Every structure is written in C-alpha cells, then in structure tokens.
Amino acid sequence: MNKVDPKHRYTIDAVRDFDDGGASRETAALGDTARTIASQYRRDTMSPVMVMGILRLVEFAIFALSGALMYAYYVGFQTHLYWEYPAVIVGGSLCAVVLLEFAHAYQIAALRSPLRYAGRIVLFWSGTFALMALAGFFMKNSSEFSRxxxxxxxxxxxxxxxxxxxxxxxxIRRWARNGVMERRAVIVGGGTAAEHLIRSLERQPFNDIRICGIFDDRDDRRSPPIVAGYPKLGTIAELLEFARIARIDMLIVSLPITAEQRVLSMLKRLWVLPVDIRLSAHSSALRFRPRAYSFIGSVPLLDIFDKPINDWDSVAKRAFDIVFSLFGIVLFAPVMIATALAIKLDSKGPVLFRQKRHGFNNEEIEVLKFRSMYTEQCDPTARQAVTKNDPRVTRVGRIIRKTSIDELPQFFNSLVGSLSLVGPRPHAVAAQSHNLLYNEVVDGYFARHRVKPGVTGWAQINGWRGEVDTDEKIKMRTEYDLYYIENWSLWFDLKILLLTPIRLLKTEAAY
Known part of the structure; x- marks a missing residue:
C-alpha cells in the first residue's frame, strides 16, 4: 500500500477525531448577497502552476524548433552528422529550460516583468551555449559543427x-484583471486578525490572490460585518454551501494558533471541501521550520490541507481516464451490445437508466447504467436499496447486477468527464441507511467528494460493494475512499483498475 506522510496523517487524524458536537454535519442556506457573490465565481480559473508548466513546454519547443529550422536552412539533411545535430538541439533546449528554472525565470513575478528578467534569460541562454561548446571541446568534435x-x-x-x-x-496582466488567472481565497474568522492579514496580503507585489469574502460564526458585535472593505458573507456552515457554488482555491483561517480548540473545530467542518486550507501565521510569535510554511509574497501561512489531485496531477489523471475509457469501450463493446439486446427482449422500457448521484464537490451528476429493474418500479432516488431476491429486478437485471455489467455504460461518463475511471463510487443523492442519509451516518462523509467519483474504487476491490444494509458498511466504504484520496497516484489507479475484474468475481454482496 502507499504510505501517508506522517505529519499529514497526524493532521488528518487530529481533525477527524476531534469532537465538535456534530457541528461538522451542519449545512445552512446562503443569504442573497453571498449567493450573488458566489455565482460570480462559478467559472474555473487558470492555475498559475499550469501556466508556468505550459510555458516551460512551449519554450522548450521554441528553442528546439529554432535550432531545427536553422539546421534545415543552412546545414541541410545531407550532413554526415545526421543524429548529432538533432541530439545537440534537443539536449541544448532541455538544458536551457532547466537553467532558466534554476534562475526562477518561470515564476509569475518574472513573467509579469520581462524587462527585469531579460538579463537572466540572455545570461542563461548564453550559458547553455557555453556548456555545449565546452562539451564539443572535450569530445573533440566541435570543429565538425557549423559556426x-x-x-x-x-x-x-x-x-x-x-x-x-x-x-x-x-x-498575464490581462488574465489577472479579468479574473481568468487568479487564486480565489476566503478568509475564515473576522475581526482585527483578519484585517491585519488582508492588509498584509494587499501589500504584496504581484499578488494573485483574490479575496472573495469573510465567514465567521461570531455575531456583528464581536466580528464586524465589513473587514478591510470585504463583507462578512455568513457563518462557517454557510461557507460549505458557498464553496460548492464558487470555484474557491484556498481557505485561510485567520485565528491564532494558540486557539487550538477553535481552530480544530473549524477544520473539522472545512476539511471536506476540495480546497487548500491554510492557517494564517503572519501575526504569530511561534516560528516553525521554513518547510512548514507556504508564502504569499512574504506572508507566511501554515499548510493544513492541500487540495487533492491538483494541477498537473489532474491533467495526468484526465489523460489516464480518456485513454483507458476508450480502451474499455472498444473492449466491452460486444458485451454492451449483447446486454442492450437482452434488456430489450426481457422487459419493456429504455435500455439505459439515468440516476442523479453526488459528484465532485458534492455537485449532482447524471450517471448511466444498464436498466436492471422493471421500468415502472425503477427508483431514481435510491431511497429503497436493492436487496437479495428483490422483486423489482428483472431476470436479466439479476445477472448484470451480480456481474457489474450494468456499470459498463459509465465508461462513457468517464470519457466525457463527469466520472473518473477510479475514485470513490458515487452514491445516489437520497441514498439512506436505516432512514438516515449517508452523511448523517458518517461524520466527514462529504470528504469523499473532494475528488471526482469513479467507476471503480479502492473500497469496491476490497469487498465493500453491493447492498448497504448496515451503518458499518457505509462507514468502511468511506474509510477506504478517504485512504484512496490521501494516497492517490497514477500507479495506485492502475493497480485498482487491474484488480477490479479479479475482485468482481466475488459476488456475494451484489444483488
């Protein structure tokens, strides 16, 4: 199994085990002002990390292409150094990008001020050519290359x-003005501490943080409704709803580190959100090792939680989903066609069944399945779980449910992006255990939705699939799903995907 960083594991356990009297399950309706502001931030932004990464690739391509065009124009393809020139072009281009990375030339500050960093670019591009010339001297072949x-x-x-x-x-300046490239932050906790934090952030040059508002449980007597020009939009319970409407990147908790109980109580309620959570440390007398902090300019923040599967990891996972979804559709096409015909011949009604389920960040998505029940007895809300020998299930339905063939149309969900191939299995929005919604049974249940749900998952291949007839089953599913989120890697996804057909042979719990 993959390992969890011990420090991060301690943070997670400390937050999850903290008893806040059930407050972590609270939700509240947003006020009109907060809802209006949240709707303004529904659009996704461009991540600075992604912009910097793409620029590295583009500049590598420019370096290589300029060398290749000069080679084709002046040297030609008839030279006896038919592989040496391409090797030098690729190697030199890669060396230049690496040197510019060491020079911090890909940071947003450098990209916003090209004149200030032009000298570095000239210096390190010249250094690249000096290294190539030195290599040619020692290899005694520099005279064979065209000056x-x-x-x-x-x-x-x-x-x-x-x-x-x-x-x-x-x-970049235009994207920053238009809100296309920014990091959206919410301040948790108001008053003087929040005001000092906001003023410190606003003083930072090239600051890409956009503060969307402030949330605080304290009333207006203890926490002013306006702090440093930003409105207090509601309580922590309302923040959960706000963050599911707006595309928020970061929550900054503006509370003193010494207020341990209050900090833990807030984190207990916030950790279910798919955002970075930071604890403001700019006014604290306590000082930790530099690696414990992240910085916005010179403002120090303690890293509490990171958004899982972010930036380039999300690109890699999406590519993984597209490739293996297409492979699965082609591989199982005969099975899906045969299943569709069998369903049509067995009972009247549509071949596919569409069900609303919880997706990423608790949003509702529509999941495809082969219909396994009689049309007039289908239960889109899943309030009544399917049990053994359930009379609502058709003859064909019993077979395809037991073998999980009914889930094959979800390859198309994964291909279009509403599901991932591997992740926590999505549950119907009204799914219940003993007349209680799953989030009422499991504290922190919605933390499963910090990543996109999957066609298969770590819980399923470890035996937690099928009927949820006890509270223990949904609790164990959640535990395995959280383990997956905390330990995600592409290799972990591949392992789960390869084990799924083998583990699905165990069908005792599938009805």
Whole structure:
C-alpha cells in the first residue's frame, strides 16, 4: 500500500477525531448577497502552476524548433552528422529550460516583468551555449559543427523567447484583471486578525490572490460585518454551501494558533471541501521550520490541507481516464451490445437508466447504467436499496447486477468527464441507511467528494460493494475512499483498475 506522510496523517487524524458536537454535519442556506457573490465565481480559473508548466513546454519547443529550422536552412539533411545535430538541439533546449528554472525565470513575478528578467534569460541562454561548446571541446568534435548554425540558433532562439515573454506579460496582466488567472481565497474568522492579514496580503507585489469574502460564526458585535472593505458573507456552515457554488482555491483561517480548540473545530467542518486550507501565521510569535510554511509574497501561512489531485496531477489523471475509457469501450463493446439486446427482449422500457448521484464537490451528476429493474418500479432516488431476491429486478437485471455489467455504460461518463475511471463510487443523492442519509451516518462523509467519483474504487476491490444494509458498511466504504484520496497516484489507479475484474468475481454482496 502507499504510505501517508506522517505529519499529514497526524493532521488528518487530529481533525477527524476531534469532537465538535456534530457541528461538522451542519449545512445552512446562503443569504442573497453571498449567493450573488458566489455565482460570480462559478467559472474555473487558470492555475498559475499550469501556466508556468505550459510555458516551460512551449519554450522548450521554441528553442528546439529554432535550432531545427536553422539546421534545415543552412546545414541541410545531407550532413554526415545526421543524429548529432538533432541530439545537440534537443539536449541544448532541455538544458536551457532547466537553467532558466534554476534562475526562477518561470515564476509569475518574472513573467509579469520581462524587462527585469531579460538579463537572466540572455545570461542563461548564453550559458547553455557555453556548456555545449565546452562539451564539443572535450569530445573533440566541435570543429565538425557549423559556426553559422551555432550563432544563428543562439540569435533566433533568444529573439523568439524574449518576444514570447513580452506577449506573456501582457496576457498575464490581462488574465489577472479579468479574473481568468487568479487564486480565489476566503478568509475564515473576522475581526482585527483578519484585517491585519488582508492588509498584509494587499501589500504584496504581484499578488494573485483574490479575496472573495469573510465567514465567521461570531455575531456583528464581536466580528464586524465589513473587514478591510470585504463583507462578512455568513457563518462557517454557510461557507460549505458557498464553496460548492464558487470555484474557491484556498481557505485561510485567520485565528491564532494558540486557539487550538477553535481552530480544530473549524477544520473539522472545512476539511471536506476540495480546497487548500491554510492557517494564517503572519501575526504569530511561534516560528516553525521554513518547510512548514507556504508564502504569499512574504506572508507566511501554515499548510493544513492541500487540495487533492491538483494541477498537473489532474491533467495526468484526465489523460489516464480518456485513454483507458476508450480502451474499455472498444473492449466491452460486444458485451454492451449483447446486454442492450437482452434488456430489450426481457422487459419493456429504455435500455439505459439515468440516476442523479453526488459528484465532485458534492455537485449532482447524471450517471448511466444498464436498466436492471422493471421500468415502472425503477427508483431514481435510491431511497429503497436493492436487496437479495428483490422483486423489482428483472431476470436479466439479476445477472448484470451480480456481474457489474450494468456499470459498463459509465465508461462513457468517464470519457466525457463527469466520472473518473477510479475514485470513490458515487452514491445516489437520497441514498439512506436505516432512514438516515449517508452523511448523517458518517461524520466527514462529504470528504469523499473532494475528488471526482469513479467507476471503480479502492473500497469496491476490497469487498465493500453491493447492498448497504448496515451503518458499518457505509462507514468502511468511506474509510477506504478517504485512504484512496490521501494516497492517490497514477500507479495506485492502475493497480485498482487491474484488480477490479479479479475482485468482481466475488459476488456475494451484489444483488
């Protein structure tokens, strides 16, 4: 099994085990002002990490393409150094990007101020050519390469990258003004501490943080309705609803570290959200090792929780889903066609059954399944769980449910992006255990929805599938799902995917 970082594991356990009197299950309706503001932030933003990563790839391509064009124009393809030139072009381009990374030339501050960092770019691009010349000297083959090509590549590559940097500077400034590229933050806790934090953040140059509002459980006598020009939008319970409407990136808890009970109580209610959670440390006399902090400019924040499967991890997981979903659709096409025909011949009604389920960030999604019940007895809300020998299930339905063939249409859900191939299995929005909704049975149940739900999952291949007839079953499913989220990797996904057909042979709990 994958391991959890001990420090992070301690944080998670401390928060989950903290008794806040059931407050973590509270939800509250948003006020009109808060709902209006939340609706303004429904659109996703561009992550600065993604922008910097894409720029690295683009500049590598520019360096390599400029070298290749000069090679094709001046040297030609008839040279006896038919593999040496491409090797030098690729190696030099990669070396330049690595050196610029060490020079911090891909940070947002550098991209916003191309003139200030132009000297570094010239210096490290020149350093790249110095290293290539040195390598050629020691390998005793530098005389075989064209000097004109070498100089032409230097000038062409430098000119193209500097031009790109000036274009990127204008784009980044425009994206920042339009809210396309920013990190949206909510301040948790008001009063003087929140005001000092906000003022400190606003003083930071090249600050990409947009503060969307303040949430605090205290009334207006103890926590003013306006702090540093930002409105208090509601309580912590209302924040849960706000963060499920707005695309929030970060929650900054503005409470003193010494207020341990209050901090833990807030984290107990907030950790279910798919956002970064930070604890403000700018006014604290306590000082930890630098690695314990993240910084917005010079403002220190203690890292409490990180958003799972973020930035490039999300790109890798999405690529994984697309590739293996297409493979699954092609592989199981004959089974799906045969199943559709059998359902049509067995009972009247549509082949597919659509059910509303909880998706990422607790949003409702529509999940596809092969219909396994008689049309007039289908239960889209899943209030009444399917049991052994359930009379609502058709003859074909018994077979496809037991073998999980009814789930195969969810490859299409994964392909379009409403589901992932691997993740916590989505439950129907009204699914219950002993007349209680699952979130009423399991404290922290909604933390399963910090990532996109999956067609298969860690809980399912460990035997927690089928009928949920006891509270213990939904609690164990949640435990395994949270373990998956905390330990995610592409290798973990691949392991679950490969084990799924084997583990599904055990069908005792599937009706």
């Amino acid at each position: 004109f090509w070498f100089a032409g590549w230097f000038v062409c590559g430098l000119a193209c990258v500097l031009a790109l940097r000036f274009v990127m500077s204008r784009l």
